[in-house]
Amino acid sequence: xxxxxxxxxxxxxxxxxxxxxxxxxxxxxxxxxRLTRRQGASIIQPYRDLLxxxxxxxxxxxNASWLFRSAPYLIFATxxxxxxxxxxxxxxxxxxxxxDLIALxxxxxxxxxxxxxxxxxxxTSFGGIGSSREVMIASFAEPAxxxxxxxxxxxxxxxxxxxxxxxxxxxxxxxxVSLGMALFAMIMVAIAENARIPVDNPATHLExxxxxxxxxxxxxxxxxxxxxxxxxLKLLLYCSLIACIFMPWSLASAEAGPVAYLVGGVVYLxxxxxxxxxxxxxxTAIAKMxxxxxxxxxxxxxxxxxxxxxxLFVSRTL
Amino acid sequence: MNGLSFDVAHLLAGGLVLISFMMxxxxxxxxxxxxxxxxxxxxxxxxxxxxxxQDAPHLYVTALIALVLKAIIIPVALHRTxxxxxxxxxxxxxxxxxxxxxxxxxxxALSLLLMLRVTIGVDALAREDxxxxxxxxxxxxxxxxxxxxxxxQIVGFMSLExxxxxxxxxxxxxxxxVEISVAFSVLVAFIVIGVFLFRIRERFDTxxxxxxxxxxxxxx
Numbered sequence: 001x002x003x004x005x006x007x008x009x010x011x012x013x014x015x016x017x018x019x020x021x022x023x024x025x026x027x028x029x030x031x032x033x034r035l036t037r038r039q040g041a042s043i044i045q046p047y048r049d050l051l052x053x054x055x056x057x058x059x060x061x062x063n064a065s066w067l068f069r070s071a072p073y074l075i076f077a078t079x080x081x082x083x084x085x086x087x088x089x090x091x092x093x094x095x096x097x098x099x100d101l102i103a104l105x106x107x108x109x110x111x112x113x114x115x116x117x118x119x120x121x122x123x124t125s126f127g128g129i130g131s132s133r134e135v136m137i138a139s140f141a142e143p144a145x146x147x148x149x150x151x152x153x154x155x156x157x158x159x160x161x162x163x164x165x166x167x168x169x170x171x172x173x174x175x176x177v178s179l180g181m182a183l184f185a186m187i188m189v190a191i192a193e194n195a196r197i198p199v200d201n202p203a204t205h206l207e208x209x210x211x212x213x214x215x216x217x218x219x220x221x222x223x224x225x226x227x228x229x230x231x232x233l234k235l236l237l238y239c240s241l242i243a244c245i246f247m248p249w250s251l252a253s254a255e256a257g258p259v260a261y262l263v264g265g266v267v268y269l270x271x272x273x274x275x276x277x278x279x280x281x282x283x284t285a286i287a288k289m290x291x292x293x294x295x296x297x298x299x300x301x302x303x304x305x306x307x308x309x310x311x312l313f314v315s316r317t318l
Numbered sequence: 319m320n321g322l323s324f325d326v327a328h329l330l331a332g333g334l335v336l337i338s339f340m341m342x343x344x345x346x347x348x349x350x351x352x353x354x355x356x357x358x359x360x361x362x363x364x365x366x367x368x369x370x371x372q373d374a375p376h377l378y379v380t381a382l383i384a385l386v387l388k389a390i391i392i393p394v395a396l397h398r399t400x401x402x403x404x405x406x407x408x409x410x411x412x413x414x415x416x417x418x419x420x421x422x423x424x425x426x427a428l429s430l431l432l433m434l435r436v437t438i439g440v441d442a443l444a445r446e447d448x449x450x451x452x453x454x455x456x457x458x459x460x461x462x463x464x465x466x467x468x469x470x471q472i473v474g475f476m477s478l479e480x481x482x483x484x485x486x487x488x489x490x491x492x493x494x495x496v497e498i499s500v501a502f503s504v505l506v507a508f509i510v511i512g513v514f515l516f517r518i519r520e521r522f523d524t525x526x527x528x529x530x531x532x533x534x535x536x537x538x
Contacts (some may be wrong), residue, residue: 176325177332294414300343303419307339310426311332314434314446 006094009261013093014084016265017236021083022046024239025232029203031280046232050225058221060134071118072219072226075111079230082107083237087244089264091162092250099161101149104241105142108193110149111230112138119215130214133291137199137211139191140298144185147305151182156311161241165248165313166296181308183246188301190238192294194231197283202231211291236272243271322375323371327443330364331450333486335426338457338477340417345409347400347469351393354473358388361480368487371443376497377487383501384483392476392508400469403519410466418464425456443447447488454481466526468518472511479504 026043033040060069085099112134119131153159155176156167167173193201197213204210216227244251250267252260289297337357344350362385369377391529411418433449440448458478462471479500486497 177329177336180329181336299416299419303339303423304336306423307336307426310423310430311335313430314328314449 002111003094009090010094013088013090014080016088017233017240018080018081020269020272021229021232021236023051024236024272027273028235028276028280028283031277032284035280035284040315050229052221053225053228054222056221058223060216061218064122064218068118068121068218069119069223071114072223072230074114075118076226076230076233078107078111078114079233079237082111083233083240085161086237086240087161087165087251088240089268090256090261091165091248092253093162096162097160101153101159101161101164102146104161104237105145106235108143108234109138111234115215122218124218125246126214130217131209133211134215136299137192137294137298140295140302141189142302144298144305145189145193147302147309148182148185151178151305151308151312154309155179161244165244165251166253168245169248169251170179176312178308178312179246181304181311183242185301185305185308187237188297188304189240191282192233192298192301193219194238196279198286198289198297237295239272239275240268243268247271284288323367324443324520326367327364327371328446330360330367331484333360334364334480335450335453335457338454338461339419339422341473342422342457342461342464343415343478345411345415347405347409347467347500348397349401350409350470350473351396354477355389355393357477357480358384358393361483362389364484364489366445375378380483380487380497383498385481387505388476388480389499392505395443395512396469396472403469403515405467405469405524409470412464412466414449418460421464422457425460426453429453429456431520444488448485451485451488454478454484457481466528468511468515468527471527472508472515475511476504476508486537 002145026041026046029045030040030043032114062118082104085104086100087093087096116135119127119134121127138210149159152164155173155178156164158164173179195202200211202254204213211233219227250264252264281290334357337353337360341350341353341357344353362381365377365381365384368377369381429452430449433452434445437445437448455478458474458481461474461477465471465474482500
C-alpha cells in the first residue's frame with residue numbers, strides 16, 4: 001500500500017511538470033508582451049499550439065533518416081525524465097535516489113546530442129549552422145554547469161538533489177559568497193541552455209542569429225510539438241532546479257501528509273511565477289549579443305563557478 | 319554571532335576578489351572606473367565590518383579614508399583625466415580577456431594555496447582576510463601587466479593598494495598613523511602618475527606604454 005502511495009506521489013510529480021511546462025512558457029511570453037505594452041497571446045496559448053501541431057500531418061524531407069524521425073521522441077523522453085527528477089513540491093520521493101545533479105547534466109547532454117545530430121541529418125545548411133552553434137555554446141555551458149554542481153555538492157556533501165535541498169534549508173549553511181557565485185553561474189548557464197535572449201532569441205526566425213530554431217527548422221507536425229514541449233520542459237527544469245537548490249523553502253519532506261504536499265505545491269507555483277517574471281524582465285531589459293560574444297558570456301559563468309569552488313576552501317568549514 | 323561575523327567578513331572579502339575579476343573583464347575605461355569605485359565601496363564596508371567585529375574604532379577612520387579617497391576623489395579625477403586626454407575609451411589589452419581571466423584564476427588558486435599553508439593555526443578571520451588580500455594584490459599586479467593603457471595601469475595599481483588595506487585590517491593592530499601615511503602616499507603617487515601621464519602624452523602623443531619601448535631602443 002505504501003509503495004502504491006509512493007508511486008502515486010512520484011507519478012503526480014511527473015504529471016505536474018508535464019502540465020506546468022507550457023503554462024510557464026506562456027506566462028513568460030505574456031509578461032514580456034505586457035512589459036512592451038502589447039496585449040500578448042493568452043497564457044494558455046502554448047497548449048493550443050501543441051494541440052494544433054499534434055493534429056497536423058508530418059512533412060518529412062525525402063532524405064530524412066530514421067534518426068530524424070526518432071530524435072524528437074528521444075529528446076522529449078530524456079528531458080521529461082530529467083525534469084521529473086528535480087524535486088518540485090517535495091523531497092525524498094520514491095525515485096529521488098536517481099535525482100543526481102550529474103545524472104541530470106548527462107540527461108540534458110544526451111538530449112542536446114540527439115538534437116544536434118537531427119539538425120544535421122537532412123543536410124540543409126541552416127541545420128548545420130544551428131547544430132555547430134549549439135554544440136559550441138554547450139561546450140562552454142556544460143563545464144560551467146558541472147563546476148556549479150561541484151560547488152553546491154562540496155557545500156552539501158552530496159550531489160543528490162533531495163539531500164542538497166535539505167542541507168540548504170537547514171540553518172548552518174550560513175551566508176556563503178561561493179553559493180552566490182554558483183547561483184549567478186547557474187542563471188547564466190540556464191539562460192544559454194534555454195536559448196533565452198542575450199544568447200539566442202526563442203521568438204525569431206532570423207537566419208543570422210538563430211541557434212535553437214535553426215536546428216528544428218525541418219520539423220513539423222507532432223515531431224515539432226514534441227520538440228517544443230521538450231524546450232518548455234527544459235525551461236521548467238532549470239527554474240525548479242534553481243528553486244530547489246537556492247530557495248528550498250517549504251519543500252515537503254518524504255513522510256509529510258497531503259497537506260504539506262499541497263503547501264509545497266502552492267509555494268512551488270509561487271517560486272515559478274517569481275522566476276518567470278524575473279526572466280521576462282531580464283529579457284525585456286537586455287539586447288541580444290553577437291554569437292561570437294557568447295563564449296565570453298559563458299566564460300564569465302565558468303569563471304564565477306570556478307572562483308566559487310576555490311573560495312570554498314577558505315571558508316569556515318571544509 | 320561569531321559564525322555570522324565570519325560569514326559577513328567572508329562575503330565582503332570574497333566580493334573584493336570578485337570585483338577584481340570584474341575589473342579584468344571590462345573593456346571600457348569608464349566602466350572600469352565605475353567598478354573600481356565599487357571596489358572601494360566594498361573595501362570600506364569590509365574595513366568597517368572589521369572595525370565593528372574587532373571593536374577597533376580607528377579602523378572606522380580607515381574605512382572613511384577608503385570611501386572618500388578611493389570611491390569618490392580618485393575615480394572622479396581619473397574621469398576628468400580621461401576626458402582631458404581625449405583618449406580612446408576602450409581598454410587595450412596585451413593578451414585576450416579570456417587568457418587574462420585564466421591567469422587570474424591561476425593566481426587566486428596560487429595565493430589561496432600559499433596563504434592557507436603559511437597561516438596554519440592563525441585565527442580563521444585573519445587567515446581568510448590575508449588570503450583574499452593576496453588574491454586582490456596579485457590580480458592588481460596582473461592588471462598592470464596585461465594593460466597597455468597607462469590609465470588602466472593606474473587603476474590596477476590602486477586596486478593593488480586596496481588589497482594591502484584589506485590585509486592590514488585583517489592583521490589586527492596596524493597603527494592609524496601608518497594607515498593615514500599609506501593613504502596619502504597613494505594620493506601622492508596618483509598625482510605624480512597623473513602628471514607623468516600628461517608628460518607621456520605630450521612627448522609621444524599617446525598613453526599606450528608600448529610607445530615607450532621605441533624610445534628605449536627596443537625594436538618593436
